[in-house]
Amino acid sequence: MTQERIILGFLLLLITACNKIENNSPKFYERIMGQNSWGYRDDKGNAIIPLGKYKFLNLIDEKGMIYANKGSKYGYIDIHEKIVVPFEYDALTVFSEELACVKKDNKYGFVDRKGKIIILIQFEDETFFRKNGLALVKKNSLYGFIDKKGKEVIPIVYQNANQVILDSLVTVKKQGKWAFFDSFGKQKTDFIYDEIASTSFNYKDTFWKNGLILVRKNKQIGYLDKNLKEIIPFGKYETGDRFNSNRIAIVSKNHKYGIIDEFGKEVVKTEYDTIEHPEESYHESEIFAAKKNNYLVLLDKNGKKIYDKIKDFSFDYCRLNKKIEKIYHVQDLNGKYGAIDTKGKLIIPIIYEEFQDFGSNDNAIVKYKGRFGLIDSNNKTTYPIENKAIYADRRELDYYVIKNKDNKYGIINKNLTPIFYFDFEDLSPCFYDIKNRFIAKKNGKYGVIDRLGGIIIPFQYSKMSNWVEYGPGKNYHFVTKDNKEGLITKEGKNVIPPIYDHLFYHNDKMIILSKDKKYGVVTIQNEQVIPFVYEKIYIEFGFFGDNKEAEFYVLKNGKYSIVNNKNEIIKSNISTQEVEDKFSYYN
Incomplete structure (x- = not known):
């Protein structure tokens, strides 16, 4: 029941600017937020529901009703503040199948859109109705299912129960074992399963719409189809995952891993030491990374081999065929880097000692034979690979800081046009304004210049700090001049003049x-x-x-x-x- 609550909560808190109410004269109303209160105004800016009365107002729903919180109670009103569901409940939900769950005196029941109690307030947990016409309820610490008239379709006598969004099947638990029931209350299996797994499909839970149902019985896993027929027998595999949205699942046998489809066919033989979905941008990727001996194999979302025998890989995006496309950086067993597209075609040869991300930009920094340069997605050299170092902030690319073969620093913009020529002995962006200010070193002395080369702080210091989090903040630099230490502002004004032998900043x-x-x-x-x-x-x-x-x-x-x-x-x-x-x- 937890995931259902999360989904309903998400729907409840969606924030959209305007609502259109259909009647004889269609109008638009905008929801507004004040200090700890919400209201509505019309398209001319007139207050329809003034601020200061309601702690929270949800969007106007499809029937013109507004979920509202007033003081410590909840109810429903319309745009003219007519009370539809009275403010006498400690909590309530949005309407599901035309009923809303309400809480009063720590018990739960259901009301209709007229505020009438349809199902008595008697249950121990918040719930709501699914499209199969059932709601999972708890009473006297036991579980069952009711219909929209409050009738017990599956008696409230079980240890636990579960239902999903997409399927008509439900599951209940008795004496430590699970069984399947249909939405009419008919028992479909015996109580024989130790575990019945649900999975996610388009952000909605399902038992079988992804392919097969993963179940566990007597410490062995097996898979059932939607008719609860055993498709993959218990004990054939030691471990198994839920079927994903591409209707395949990772399994293992004799401590080796493979991938099966919904018909039980091994689309990837059980020959790998591990198979997993790698992490991509803080979520699980669709592709698979399979490990065998000392190398990795990349498999696409259907289990088809993309690329074989690599040491490591990472995700990136670059411009291919005039579009931003996903690619994979790959590192071979000799430690060299290149890139492939999502079908496994080699687009950047595996020859580089370092290969930084394109990050959806036109160029990437590479290192070849100990020198740095830039290449595009066709492996064309766009800036000579002859430099000692190149730095860029790929998250918000604006320029490249380059240390050339003569140990001089310069900057080119992202279009590869010079901003600063190679006149400096050191050069780094100021952390407090990385696009427009730079700490530079010339003739052995440090100063600060702007993007046009204008001198903000003269070149007179033998040392100059960039901002650090435990220092005095973004408005200052620690400096050393004539072997003496001090503190100056980012405009170069002395705060603590550089006349001291030692400076230790605490706060x-x-x-x-x-x-x-x-x-x-x-x-x-x-x-x-x-x-x-x-x-x-x-x-x-x-x-x-x-x-x-x-x-x-x-x-x-x-x-x-x-x-x-x-x-x-x-x-x-x-x-x-x-x-x-x-x-x-x-x-």
Whole structure:
């Protein structure tokens, strides 16, 4: 019953902008959301149901009714706020087969579209009617099925029960065993099954519309057809999966895996060590990856071999025949990379030491004989394969950063036109504005330039950080100048001038600095917290601040103590060994 609730909940929460109500004068109404309330307005912007009255209003359904939440109760209204189902229920569902399940005093029943109770409130769990005319109900901790008049079609006497969206068959459990019944309450099998599996077909559950029904009996699996006839005998296979939407299933025999169709034919012989659906874009792919000995074999969604004897593979998309098509990167047993289309045709020869994704773009970065360049989906070289390195953000491709054979950096855009010529010793996009700002190095010094080459921060630093998550944020750079450290804004303004021997950032209120062999603490506004009188200062490192008072371990005149952020001694005579053990990661 859990999956059905999820589906109904999804339907309930769908958010669409407008509804059209058919009557003598068709009108459009727009659902609007305020602060913890919902309402409706007409196509002229007039409030029809004002905000502030209902915690939630669903879309107007096909009969002009609106599921509504008012205070702690639920009901149905129409667009003119006429109450159709009274607000006296703790919960209710959308209408299914013209009945809605309602909850009151922790029991469930059904009402019709006039708000009349059709089936008494008596059940222990939320439910709803399927197209087969039955609802799965629970009463006195037992399960059964009722029709739309409340009559018990299958008595409420069973340990458990299950129904699916697409099929008329239902299953019930008694004394630890399952049996099939039809929607008229007729028992179709004995109670002999340890498990009966349902599967998903177009986001709807089914027992048999994918091909065959997977069942388990006496610790052995078998498969039944829709007439519950045994098609694949129990014990023929050690393990088996549910049939998928292509009407095939993975099975194993003698610890070897293959694939069968709905007639029991092995479309892939049981000869592989494993067969599985690989992960593709956070979901299970339709294709199969079969492992045998030390190599993989790719099989299409029907079990037909796509490509044989590879070490690894991955999914990608590129432009083929003027359309964006799926391809597979493949790595051979020698570690070289290439690509095939979904039918197994080789489109990129397997010759590259590295092969980055096209990611639906026109070009991909490759490495060949130790050098980097760009190729298109026809394996045509679009940028010479002669460079030391190439970087691009494939998720949002805008340019390529290139380190050429002379160790100089430049940038070309995604159309392969130069943005910066090879005038720089280092070049990387600023994390806070990766499209328009770059940390660059020239004549041994770092600065920041914009996309047009304009200098934002002059080339005067021997080191310059990019933004990091545990640093002071996107508006700053740590810098080193003349062997001194400081902190500047992204516009180049000194926050903490580069005059310090050492800078350790803890958070905006506690930056440890040293100068002339003395340590102190300042804020990010360069306001002094701890004076520069100590030989060492430590603070326990953490990414997240807390509300307790900061404690600094300080060394003065060869002795350690703990002070607060007012430089008041909290504890003295701390042993050197304790401090060195506690802050060993500083060194």
